[in-house]
Amino acid sequence: MKKARLIYNPTSGREEMRRLLPDILERLDRAGIETSCHATTGEGDATREASEAVDRGYDIIMAAGGDGTLNEVINGMAGKNDLPPLGIFPLGTTNDFARAMGIPKRWEDYCDLVIENKTRPIDIGIANGRHFINIAGGGSLTELTYEVPSRLKTMIGQLAYYMKGIEKMASLSPIRLEIRAEGLDLIEGEFMLFLIANSNSVGGFEKLAPDARIDDGMLDVIALKKCNLAEFIRLVTMALRGDHFNDPRVVYFKTSKMEVSSPDHVQLNLDGELGGELPGVFEILPQHLRIFV
Numbered sequence: 246m247k248k249a250r251l252i253y254n255p256t257s258g259r260e261e262m263r264r265l266l267p268d269i270l271e272r273l274d275r276a277g278i279e280t281s282c283h284a285t286t287g288e289g290d291a292t293r294e295a296s297e298a299v300d301r302g303y304d305i306i307m308a309a310g311g312d313g314t315l316n317e318v319i320n321g322m323a324g325k326n327d328l329p330p331l332g333i334f335p336l337g338t339t340n341d342f343a344r345a346m347g348i349p350k351r352w353e354d355y356c357d358l359v360i361e362n363k364t365r366p367i368d369i370g371i372a373n374g375r376h377f378i379n380i381a382g383g384g385s386l387t388e389l390t391y392e393v394p395s396r397l398k399t400m401i402g403q404l405a406y407y408m409k410g411i412e413k414m415a416s417l418s419p420i421r422l423e424i425r426a427e428g429l430d431l432i433e434g435e436f437m438l439f440l441i442a443n444s445n446s447v448g449g450f451e452k453l454a455p456d457a458r459i460d461d462g463m464l465d466v467i468a469l470k471k472c473n474l475a476e477f478i479r480l481v482t483m484a485l486r487g488d489h490f491n492d493p494r495v496v497y498f499k500t501s502k503m504e505v506s507s508p509d510h511v512q513l514n515l516d517g518e519l520g521g522e523l524p525g526v527f528e529i530l531p532q533h534l535r536i537f538v
């Protein structure tokens with residue numbers, strides 16, 4: 246028998262886990278995977294549980310919830326030796342990372358991948374010592390992800406983000422940035438936002454960083470120079486189609502390490518959660534973790 250630990254957020258997305266849990270456990274059990282569960286109770290809980298699960302030597306760890314829960318589990322695991330593979334049941338509103346990885350939506354199909362032990366290695370990003378699996382960023386609109394109330398997300402899903410986005414458009418303001426990346430000249434100026442992508446699916450934009458590979462040991466950086474509201478909206482529309490790279494206001498490069506600083510107060514967003522503020526050092530742990538996919 247293999248031993249697995251399932252860490253789930255009972256409040257994620259449309260609160261599906263309560264209903265699915267008995268069936269998931271039974272399917273895994275029948276295939277020889279004995280699974281114990283922990284329902285998270287609030288912020289930081291999934292990190293503590295995941296860290297303990299690694300220390301206790303579980304063969305498999307699974308995270309069920311949204312991008313926030315996944316980020317917390319990663320933060321409990323990353324940096325340790327002998328990491329067990331991670332399973333991801335995407336139950337959040339956006340599930341950016343699961344979408345980028347092509348994780349099946351049906352829980353039965355995903356259980357079968359875990360049972361068949363189908364894994365691949367992935368890179369993990371580091372921002373000032375905290376880990377991210379999908380995206381780090383700062384500046385206008387990156388605050389969206391934690392300003393949308395969780396109850397609204399449960400009720401109307403992704404539409405909640407669009408509504409908040411339109412509300413925030415009115416108060417877009419640039420930030421001053423200095424970006425130092427290995428092998429590149431200093432990049433400085435006024436920017437609307439900067440994003441550091443580990444995978445190629447960011448906030449539902451699948452063509453924002455089309456060349457980002459989850460296992461290449463590189464971070465894909467996109468920064469948008471200062472522009473007005475009309476230009477901003479046009480660039481967002483272009484980004485939906487992946488046409489934004491030809492615009493002179495878009496800075497794009499790959500790096501394995503960079504430093505970003507600002508004379509302004511700039512909060513960092515890591516996988517959709519608040520992650521401290523600038524200045525920041527961003528690095529990557531190449532192929533640090535195996536996930537079932």
Ligand SMILES: Nc1ncnc2c1ncn2[C@@H]1O[C@H](COP(=O)(O)OP(=O)(O)OP(=O)(O)O)[C@@H](O)[C@H]1O
Nearest residue numbers: 257258285286287288310311312313314337338339
């Ligand atoms: N029992 C709980 N009650 C309230 N909040 C919780 C509980 N357990 C965990 N949380 C917090 O909820 C946050 C968000 O959860 P998560 O990302 O899983 O779901 P979501 O918000 O529905 O999904 P998405 O991020 O895709 O919108 C987590 O970062 C965690 O700190």
